[in-house]
Amino acid sequence: MAPAFRVHVILVVLVCSRLSSVMGTNATESVVDVAANLNASIFVDFVEKLPESLSHYLKNGKGPFTLFVPTNAAFAKLPANIRNQLQTNKTYMMDVMSFHIGEGLELKADFINERLIPTLYSANTQKRVRLNVYQKPAEKVYTASGAPVSRFDELASNGVVHLLDQVMYHLPSQSADDVIVLAPEYLQLDYLIEMSGLNASTIAGGGPFTFFAPTNEAIYSLPPGAMYEFEVNHMALIAVLQHHIVKGTYYAAGLYNGQILQSYLGQDLKVILNGTVVLESVDSPNTVTQVTSADVSVTDGVMHGVNRMMLVRYN
Numbered sequence: 001m002a003p004a005f006r007v008h009v010i011l012v013v014l015v016c017s018r019l020s021s022v023m024g025t026n027a028t029e030s031v032v033d034v035a036a037n038l039n040a041s042i043f044v045d046f047v048e049k050l051p052e053s054l055s056h057y058l059k060n061g062k063g064p065f066t067l068f069v070p071t072n073a074a075f076a077k078l079p080a081n082i083r084n085q086l087q088t089n090k091t092y093m094m095d096v097m098s099f100h101i102g103e104g105l106e107l108k109a110d111f112i113n114e115r116l117i118p119t120l121y122s123a124n125t126q127k128r129v130r131l132n133v134y135q136k137p138a139e140k141v142y143t144a145s146g147a148p149v150s151r152f153d154e155l156a157s158n159g160v161v162h163l164l165d166q167v168m169y170h171l172p173s174q175s176a177d178d179v180i181v182l183a184p185e186y187l188q189l190d191y192l193i194e195m196s197g198l199n200a201s202t203i204a205g206g207g208p209f210t211f212f213a214p215t216n217e218a219i220y221s222l223p224p225g226a227m228y229e230f231e232v233n234h235m236a237l238i239a240v241l242q243h244h245i246v247k248g249t250y251y252a253a254g255l256y257n258g259q260i261l262q263s264y265l266g267q268d269l270k271v272i273l274n275g276t277v278v279l280e281s282v283d284s285p286n287t288v289t290q291v292t293s294a295d296v297s298v299t300d301g302v303m304h305g306v307n308r309m310m311l312v313r314y315n
């Protein structure tokens with residue numbers, strides 16, 4: 001054997017043994033095989049629909065990858081329009097699939113609240129998978145971009161697989177401000193925010209935050225005179241907007257019945273789960289609002305559209 005070749009062989013052995021010791025495993029199967037063994041056949045079928053170079057990279061590349069794999073049950077509960085987009089829109093399918101392929105090895109022990117994981121979707125930007133750890137009264141819930149993790153740390157030769165109860169289909173491709181400017185259901189909110197002279201990010205004092213964002217319906221439902229009050233008193237408007245924002249990223253999976261969240265204004269919001277997510281403004285009794293579109297991931301946290309505006313007493 002030529003000396004140069006021998007050195008190469010030794011290096012390969014060294015790299016491989018280091019990878020096994022990092023993973024504490026001698027797994028010989030790729031992340032895709034591990035997903036298949038976990039019966040995630042719908043996800044594996046989508047891997048086969050990726051361009052050959054990418055599916056080959058996942059199966060044969062060294063990684064390490066952190067593969068977030070939605071179960072078949074997770075795919076079954078997708079909204080019909082999203083399932084349809086995944087089947088018919090190749091660009092969208094590619095985006096969603098690459099968002100499930102994390103770069104680097106992230107084990108359960110690495111799940112730290114608000115940690116951001118780069119993926120193949122947009123490796124060098126803030127458009128990352130957000131990990132959250134929620135301590136509920138009876139359990140700890142771990143989520144990846146809002147999707148609860150149901151099984152952790154299934155080790156592979158080139159990474160690790162975590163099973164998800166939901167598909168991460170709402171990609172954080174925009175900031176909350178961008179969503180408000182661009183989405184038709186926030187036309188009225190955009191108008192109010194512009195009137196306040198601020199933007200969502202400055203109102204919240206920076207991210208990550210949870211914005212219970214009033215939809216057009218919420219603003220059309222304001223009592224008479226409220227709009228005039230906002231126009232003449234921008235401080236009152238800013239206070240009301242701050243009352244719809246909570247520090248930290250609270251996906252729906254992180255909320256529980258009776259939970260008290262403090263709004264950025266400093267007043268309490270009580271979470272009521274009655275089949276939907278409802279918020280009650282504790283200091284302004286009879287002020288409730290209902291989440292009508294949950295878990296819109298944004299680069300600076302999460303947005304939930306709500307159908308009423310919670311007015312607060314403002315001095």
Ligand SMILES: *[C@@H]1O[C@H](CO)[C@@H](O)[C@H](O)[C@H]1NC(C)=O
Pocket residue numbers: 024025026
């Ligand atoms: C991996 O293989 C080595 C050598 O055969 C063995 O000593 C070690 O216990 C194995 N590790 C695991 C986690 O199975």
Ligand SMILES: *[C@@H]1O[C@H](CO)[C@@H](O)[C@H](O)[C@H]1NC(C)=O
Pocket residue numbers: 037038039
């Ligand atoms: C996968 O399906 C097989 C056959 O139904 C079953 O025996 C096995 O327990 C399943 N594995 C997992 C991880 O659910």
Ligand SMILES: *[C@@H]1O[C@H](CO)[C@@H](O)[C@H](O)[C@H]1NC(C)=O
Pocket residue numbers: 089090091092095
């Ligand atoms: C397909 O998906 C891409 C990426 O999400 C989107 O920009 C585009 O508008 C979609 N095309 C159609 C026809 O829906």
Ligand SMILES: *[C@@H]1O[C@H](CO)[C@@H](O)[C@H](O)[C@H]1NC(C)=O
Pocket residue numbers: 175177178198199201202
């Ligand atoms: C929000 O306003 C601040 C201060 O004016 C500005 O620095 C920031 O770029 C704005 N953010 C967006 C998303 O427009």
Ligand SMILES: *[C@@H]1O[C@H](CO)[C@@H](O)[C@H](O)[C@H]1NC(C)=O
Pocket residue numbers: 274275276278288289290
């Ligand atoms: C949950 O509470 C909200 C606000 O009180 C109400 O509008 C909604 O109808 C309730 N939903 C159910 C399923 O009871």
